[in-house]
Amino acid sequence: MTDAALVNRMQLPRPDTTPEAAAEILQTHYGLVGTLTELGSQQDRNYRIDAGDNSYVLKICRTEYDTVELEAQNAAIRHLHAKPDAPRVPNIVPSLNGREILVVTIREQDYLVRLLSYLPGRSLTRRKHLPIASVSALGALSARLARDLADFDHPGLHRSLQWDLRRAGPVAVQLLSAITDHEARDRIAKAMVAAVKRIQPLASGLRVQPVHHDVTDDNVVSHPDVHGQPIPDGVIDFGDIIQGWLVGDLAVTCASLLHHAEGDPFYIIPAIKTYHAIYPLEEAELRALWPLIVARAVILAASSEQQLAIDPDNDYVRGNLEFERKIFDVATGAQPEVMEAAILRAVGIDVAPIATDTWSALLPDIASDRIAAVDLSVTSPHFADGNWQKPDMDWRLLAKAAIASGTAATRYGEFRLSHADLLSMAPPQNFALHSDVCLPAGTAVAAPFAGRIQWHGQHLVLVGEAISLHLDGIECTLEEGAATEQGADIGTIGSEGSAIGGLRVQLCRVQGLVPPLFAAPHHASGWSAICPSPATLLSEACEAPRLDSAALLARREAHFAKPQKHYYEVPPQIERGWHEFLFDVKGRAYLDMVNNVTMIGHAHPRLTAAIEQQWSRLNTNSRFHYVAVAEFSERLAALAPEGLESVFLVNSGSEANDLAIRLAWAHTGKKNMLCLLEAYHGWTLGSDAVSTSIADNPRALTTRPDWVHPLVAPNTYRGPFRGPDSAADYLAGVTTLLETIDERAEGLAGIIAEPAYGNAGGIALPRGYLAEVYAAIRKRGGLCIADEVQVGYGRLGHHFWGFEQQDVVPDIITIAKGMGNGHPLGAVITRREIAESLEKEGYFFSSSGGSPVGSVVGLTVLDIIKDEGLQENARMIGDHLKVGLIGLMERFPLIGAVHGMGLYLGVEFVRDHETLTPATEATSAICERLLELGVIMQPTGDHLNVLKIKPPLCLSADSADFFVKALERALEDGF
Template structure:
């Protein structure tokens, strides 16, 4: 077969041999038979062959023989290289041929048989984790290294995918496009890309490259979390001699339809490729224009191929991906991506803002400009003021009235720009400065240049810098060029009034820079839009946060057993209702924080605490009203008879004290607790805790006085379903009989009243009624641990034990009762409480302090006045229904536990065996963080999402959580 010219090659239809014809070829030339499954391809035809002994790929092509010989030689070459990715192997025919010529119905084809490379292509996942993206770049880099010394005469070929010829290829392909608007957009993008590439071409290194290391052609295996880890490369059909950097450009382009609109998703791949195969400065500069060129050729090529072969399902499916690739590729300036790419590989170029020849606002005294702090921690943004639309303007006006003029800060992550319930990070980093100035303030040119009006802006440009001014009434200078110091305009408004003006610099011609950038893009954008401080004459630069550095400092002094959420945690510095904010202004929905029961930043609670601190804070041995009033309120919430209160600082202390009360009241030491339970960190509360997730040694290190029994987990325990009550009760009865036979007395029984640590699993009906009766008949005391599940969180009940229809002897509570303030309590019958006096008095230095009691009372007031228990019931029921609906769509969702706003979503790999999906759960939590949701796993297997948000959670927030969880499960993690 002769070499086809490029034009003819782009117009070839894909071979269309039937499965019967392919089977006959296999039988005649390879003695292979099996089920055939057609695989997608644009211009070749491929069948997967599932033979009894192995799996193969039958490749049917019209390509020139020398090109196929080059592909086979490349496969063999790469396979022999240490450190290279896995590749298929060529299977010779009966006659020893690696390429078999076949003629059918007058058409000539070249046939090859390759081994099938096991694994799944990355293209099947809409979302690719950063680790998978980096692995794609790494595999492309290692493949380029392996092919550095490969040569073959079949590498020099005319191919539409050769990015060295992207310009003429696009010109040819676009001529046949019928969508005029899209054709023009692609043409414009290609012209821009070629203009940037042209001067770089002579310095771009050339070697043998695969030219198609894409998400379609890289296969991987699922790691423990279910993420795909790339291992091998298939389809060497485009192997050729080309630019090394084109190998990376092709891989990066394929990632853009996994990017959710964000081109910065490619950066881990760039860094990984550069680590494996270091690129030159010129190649780094060429990378993004090549990505844009690849995107344009992809869309144009698919359009033409569908015109030739409209029934090609593979091309039809890929067309939408390729259109998305193009849209993302042209969504940002090339200069921005060039900066981001250089920063990713540590080759950021030095750039400085040239010295200004004059001040922009010479009539404004730099020492009398009020700087308005709109950051997360800014004192100008108390309570919820940040979310009002006119906040920035009002604060600027107030500061300007006091100082004469006012300005915001450059580079600041503005809380006023954040947005709640957003899957993508908002644009919060200011790329310019907003000013509030007297009307008719003179504006002068800080440097000489050409001045134009563009889209409502006044733009002054020289060869290095471009000044964008918004809110300026231009002065007619009589020329489009001005000298430094010349008056170019005034601010709008009367001299006695205040007006607004925005000042922004850009280093890129013809760019209308955005006012704000998302945090992960801000560093690159700041290179394109430097600070205007030099032309304003005063310091307007905000200090940049350093969350990673702060974490290092924390780890130097904060004891290591005190863990933090997430491997790379955001720096959370503020909260509001059910939302948390990181230092860069990103809002997260807090679905985890059962400590803050009435919501973050509650103004009523803040005011009450501030007032009490200003009056008195001491210990409960003094006589003051707050402790009396709070204890009365607590006792009024408990069942009749539980009217005596101890105040402590935490749930651990509450459970520890409850155990001491059980010892004192019973005269015994033996405690029965449940497996999989967690009760605290003090010596006694830890002793009765058996969760191996919290303590891997829990089951082998319990002291002799602790007697765990089987957890009544009706989902994955030894006895399943609501009818398992008797079986679980029998395990407690057996333990009591064992103690009795040994002549040992019982002190008590402690359990959560809903299985909170396992994800909110209700106890089987009647379980506590039967167990409490047995315990009391053996002289023991019953302790209800309500630290996590009580205080209205269940919605349908204030206390968890109410669902079981029982009354315990002791209630322990903490966490939410202080809304984050250290506050816990033990409520007991008076005779049990006073039994402790045999051992001396009890005292907690800050337990029951005036401030703590005011906190507790105010929390109860808010719970009542804002009907938060009712909200937990209605919103919790709605959320549970949304989560249960996910079970029909995603087999990974094994069960939804709980009630109210204490819910658990349990992930399993198999609904029959209930194999816990531990690694998947951790990865899903990481993905949820990226989508703006705080969530962590719980349970002994860490495979349950522990859903326990503030009780003020809105329906909108509940839906956002369900939607984001569905997105993570659908698109991957």
């Protein structure tokens, strides 16, 4: 095809057809009648027809496209069908006369027509956010397709196409002529010139083969994975298949991802890694990849502008224009050298190191072993109680270390806690690409290599052959362009009126670039290649050790027994907490919305001090006599209803519930226990026996011992009887079960139940339910156990104990979790005569339960709850948070209900508001998306379709609002 013919094709509008004409073609030539829907396309017309149980896609294109090109598309589809592990592709549907390609006249114009089967699956089109799993899968799909097309050939592949990235430069020149906005045209032209300049030296090393050249979010279909995230596995359009650059194929895929990237060019890295793992690219191809992505972005932007000029009614092109402008902005806004380095490192190819062996000293008067490195990481011992948030905290610590040692420096490659952003949906810019040195004023600074001087304001740059040295804080009289020999003095450290001064040191490979001082953690691989460590100029200690959370996880899984699970498939390594926040080792701050273990907040200084003081004095078991156990038992008894005056102290909620069951057995002499379905009470033999949640144990309903009698869950949202006034209906089942037990004359030990359905998301029981159940149990001599482990201790805000909202008084209260704020501590509170019944079996003790340290922990937590008004905070902030969550229900029908009160809430997701079909996969995907947005959240309930919202009681209004906004974003942008 001549260049003139290619230019002519580039300027073609879509075929001038109508749905009525398409319907006539389908009936006349294929015998199909059904419902038609027009699908988008830039230069073709595509119609979906639903005919009975089958669906098809009718494709109409102009005859300027040779028949041999369409034959190549069909041949490629047949070729892939013959491959055992190829991606899913449509089937070719012949016409009634057996032909695969027809020439049809519409409005006196001939067109080429084909029919394909409709490929089922979810489209990625118009999804604002694609999760990492989807990005990775799209890269894998592109690789599989390229691999399986490698041995394909057809004459129709050897054609001129505007999308062929081998012709990107000339095509861009033709397209630019249609753009009337001079500023936009100049920006697009400059971007293409820069891209072509980087591609040309590599072009001869780029492999050529048959490539699909359009594996984009528009041209694939997907199926959900176990987390409900869309995994592309089918390709639906072969219109751009050519003989072209292999790496250009991946560039097209990566470019299509950039409008989902929220401005982050590194978003494409997972796709590149999976592509390379399946179909490895050569180093030249990897180096060419980013400029080819830029070239593709230029062609997309220019082509859409041109197409709208000639086909202004093309809603498909108009709808894509915004996305293509985003692709262009992200592609052209990135530093190409950084992206090249990140791509190479992502597949295991490191950037060649800078030769530093011949460099001389930067600070000739200071020995490297005299430079003390200051730890500013998440695990730094210098940080406590949020002091890292103070202005200039890094410099304060640096100066303090310098005063002590003479010279001190910060560490390159460190994820600084002081740059962690609270309540941010994006990772922080906290990976240090430089070192700051605090040293005596007047210290000489020398050139470690020969170069010339550049000035950027007060910022001095020594430009060498392969690298530049960036310095701040130096007094230097050398002028712009001055040549400097290696070892020559270039200035001194100045600090007017002070004995010490500061020097900022940074290296950069890219001439003319003033690099950032910090990079986001996931950008560190690229930026650290461009800005290598200056530790060679200072001290080895001035480079932070590299983190390897994956290796640590492997160590955990090698020895930590498998049944002990962890949150998330790829969990962040959490090493610090503060208030309602958790911090991973890379300095990402997460809002902790799930940690009811930490009632008063993480790392409370008052609790820390109390533990340290008591542990330094005494810690032993509760059979010794000491003041703390007496005071704590007394405080707990005072919090319980009158008559519940005996306290057992144990280590956990499981032990507390197990002991409560033993007490019921010992006091009644009976064994039968009632419990509720959908409930969880612990992992010990006894507490597990009465746990019926299939989310925690899928075999729970079939493995209960015969002394356990589960009741139908009085779930007022999705149970057989619904609403707050459904108690009578549920009580009928209770009566029936009790009568059955009565008939056996085995007697009844009691019932254990949470007074609010904690494991189901804080759902309130029907009004009056527990009062009637307790009365029926006590009538038969049984005891009533209130499991307050999750919902009690002030968490509900409006009540200190959960049973208060049911207007009942239990015989036994069990508590744990938050009462120790993470310290192993649990308790059972009961009447004296019930407690003393246990002496029939001998005495009871718990080695750590009620220890001096445990008792002090318990007392201090209670003091903090009272002194800081945390129960009242749970009421106010919980009510505020619930209003915000309810407000999302109107916009997002996936939310079926918002349960609970105070700071024990549950957001339940359903697929249908009538059938209440659980949205289990969506809930899992939402939790993964919330993690990306900086929120720790986990699903709960038998169907794992409820967000369990139970944060520390110190949660602030700003944090509550942030959670609502993060959830809103997840639901709005996709997950």
